[in-house]
Amino acid sequence: MRYLFGLIGYPALHSQSPWIHHQFLKQQNKQGLYRVWETAPNELENTLNAMKTLQVDGFNVTVPYKEKMLEYVDRVDPYAAKVGAINTVLFQNGEWIGYNTDGKGFVRSLQESYPDVNLEGLKVLIVGAGGAARGIYTAFLEKGVQRVDIANRTTSRADSLLTINDYGISSTATSLQQAEEALSQYDVIVQTTSVGMSPKDAQQIMKLTNVKQGAIVADIVYKPLETSFLQDAKHCGGRPLHGDGMLVYQAALSYEIWTDTTIQADKVLQNFKQKQK
Numbered sequence: 001m002r003y004l005f006g007l008i009g010y011p012a013l014h015s016q017s018p019w020i021h022h023q024f025l026k027q028q029n030k031q032g033l034y035r036v037w038e039t040a041p042n043e044l045e046n047t048l049n050a051m052k053t054l055q056v057d058g059f060n061v062t063v064p065y066k067e068k069m070l071e072y073v074d075r076v077d078p079y080a081a082k083v084g085a086i087n088t089v090l091f092q093n094g095e096w097i098g099y100n101t102d103g104k105g106f107v108r109s110l111q112e113s114y115p116d117v118n119l120e121g122l123k124v125l126i127v128g129a130g131g132a133a134r135g136i137y138t139a140f141l142e143k144g145v146q147r148v149d150i151a152n153r154t155t156s157r158a159d160s161l162l163t164i165n166d167y168g169i170s171s172t173a174t175s176l177q178q179a180e181e182a183l184s185q186y187d188v189i190v191q192t193t194s195v196g197m198s199p200k201d202a203q204q205i206m207k208l209t210n211v212k213q214g215a216i217v218a219d220i221v222y223k224p225l226e227t228s229f230l231q232d233a234k235h236c237g238g239r240p241l242h243g244d245g246m247l248v249y250q251a252a253l254s255y256e257i258w259t260d261t262t263i264q265a266d267k268v269l270q271n272f273k274q275k276q277k
């Protein structure tokens with residue numbers, strides 16, 4: 001069997017996904033191709049029709065189509081429906097089935113990097129309330145953590161995320177300032193905004209002075225790998241979790257859905273780190 005996978009998004013040409021998925025295929029001695037279909041909004045239907053004709057085995061969906069893809073799949077996995085976005089589509093028995101692996105990829109990256117962490121006892125703070133935060137929030141709820149709060153510049157946006165929580169898990173929405181003051185209560189802090197992404201960006205989303213010693217501080221940005229947020233976290237006694245883990249593990253979960261196999265993603269993450277150096 002020769003697999004055909006891909007990515008649809010705009011922009012998408014600089015994506016690392018082809019490299020990552022080709023590594024997965026190589027690891028399993030499988031034949032296949034992962035192709036990027038960079039698609040402007042006025043070409044979306046055209047490209048999707050072409051992908052259907054080509055019988056693409058599975059594809060990823062990135063900005064700005066993750067929510068919109070809900071309209072185009074035949075079925076949606078209940079978890080992806082909860083997140084309200086699709087990043088993975090599986091072609092099976094003539095149907096497109098939508099999944100979401102973003103948040104789960106983050107949690108898997110956390111577990112792989114810090115195997116000592118017991119998810120059930122965790123108090124988590126998510127900084128930001130955009131699409132990425134939504135996926136990570138849902139994944140932590142699904143895992144049954146002790147509490148998970150959301151801090152955002154616009155508090156009403158954080159409030160709206162709370163409606164996902166029908167798990168009975170303690171969860172509140174706060175301002176960035178409130179969260180900054182209460183930082184010492186959290187075991188895991190996840191930065192999901194684009195603040196600090198540019199090396200020129202001296203701005204910091206929040207001060208980490210109050211971080212608990214040994215708390216895990218994550219940034220989902222992987223370029224630069226060592227964001228100023230993570231540098232600060234280390235100075236303040238936090239343990240860093242870099243954004244490249246989420247990238248590789250969400251890809252691994254997509255690949256596992258498409259091929260119904262298990263991938264050793266830690267090896268690919270090591271190779272990815274080497275390549276990025």
Ligand code: ATR
Binds near residue numbers: 128192
């Ligand atoms: P994504 O889907 O990638 O998560 P998004 O939906 O645009 O992106 O969300 C961006 C997040 O970054 C939001 O939480 C946003 O805060 P607001 O909801 O208040 O807009 C946050 N963000 C972006 N720029 C920011 C800044 N300069 N300061 C604070 N938060 C910022």
